[in-house]
Amino acid sequence: MPVEFDQQKLELALKAGREDENLPFSLHIFDSLASTNQTLWNLLAQGEKPWSVVIARQQTAGRGQWGRQWISPTGGLYLSVAIAPKLEATASYQLTLASAWGIASQLRQCGVDVGIKWPNDLVLNGRKLGGILTETKINNGYIIQAVIGVGINWTNPVPETGINLERWQASRPTKPISCLEILTSVVLQGLQSGMECLYQEGISILLSRYLELLSNMGDKVYIDNLVGTVVGVTSVGKLRVSLETYDTTEIKTPELYIEPGTITLGYSKSSVSL
Numbered sequence: 001m002p003v004e005f006d007q008q009k010l011e012l013a014l015k016a017g018r019e020d021e022n023l024p025f026s027l028h029i030f031d032s033l034a035s036t037n038q039t040l041w042n043l044l045a046q047g048e049k050p051w052s053v054v055i056a057r058q059q060t061a062g063r064g065q066w067g068r069q070w071i072s073p074t075g076g077l078y079l080s081v082a083i084a085p086k087l088e089a090t091a092s093y094q095l096t097l098a099s100a101w102g103i104a105s106q107l108r109q110c111g112v113d114v115g116i117k118w119p120n121d122l123v124l125n126g127r128k129l130g131g132i133l134t135e136t137k138i139n140n141g142y143i144i145q146a147v148i149g150v151g152i153n154w155t156n157p158v159p160e161t162g163i164n165l166e167r168w169q170a171s172r173p174t175k176p177i178s179c180l181e182i183l184t185s186v187v188l189q190g191l192q193s194g195m196e197c198l199y200q201e202g203i204s205i206l207l208s209r210y211l212e213l214l215s216n217m218g219d220k221v222y223i224d225n226l227v228g229t230v231v232g233v234t235s236v237g238k239l240r241v242s243l244e245t246y247d248t249t250e251i252k253t254p255e256l257y258i259e260p261g262t263i264t265l266g267y268s269k270s271s272v273s274l
């Protein structure tokens with residue numbers, strides 16, 4: 001395993017296929033950090049601009065969704081990207097939907113069969129390949145800055161419900177992602193294309209693309225002794241669950257809208273849980 005992250009290799013990969021030689025990203029690469037999200041917030045406070053990127057070979061206090069820890073030994077991809085989206089604060093989840101769709105679709109274009117597990121997980125063979133943590137700074141009801149943090153399992157050890165790309169590729173005839181720097185360039189291009197889709201095409205188109213890659217469609221969910229079926233996601237990131245209820249005359253299918261973080265969709269179909 002290479003001991004250093006090769007910035008030149010990353011820049012070459014990012015430049016490949018681009019007409020403009022000037023990269024939109026300003027890269028900051030570290031050996032070890034507490035959290036790439038935290039370092040990027042610190043850099044933004046010192047005047048760093050949108051599309052600044054922080055990458056670390058390992059993190060000692062990596063942050064996950066819902067206040068969890070993100071275990072971050074060397075071998076994984078840990079990066080954060082700054083954006084200035086000018087979105088209403090209530091729409092902040094759109095940044096996560098755009099990031100998840102952009103990264104998943106870019107990996108799929110490389111031949112990696114990634115799907116999305118609501119709201120922010122990247123999945124491969126039904127296991128967690130990576131996750132996204134979006135943090136925002138709000139002023140007067142608008143997002144003025146956002147940091148999108150991405151963790152992807154490359155060669156690092158993973159728990160039972162996880163998978164890393166190296167192991168997945170070992171079982172395949174072709175290995176589309178040859179190193180961590182190439183994976184990093186795919187993820188950065190995915191984030192850029194996700195944001196372009198959101199800004200230029202709008203949330204309806206982005207959402208329809210996100211739903212095409214959503215692995216939970218049709219899953220059964222159990223809520224307060226009722227069984228529901230996942231039928232989609234709203235434009236602000238809530239899970240749409242259709243409930244079947246019966247009264248004496250007809251079948252009704254009211255919908256519930258579930259906030260991210262209030263239920264967990266498990267990694268095995270049999271363990272969908274509240």
Ligand code: BTN
Nearest residue numbers: 035037063064065131132149151
């Ligand atoms: C999740 O819980 O699924 C989201 C995990 C996001 C982890 C990444 S690793 C790079 C960035 N820096 C952090 O501290 N967290 C995110």
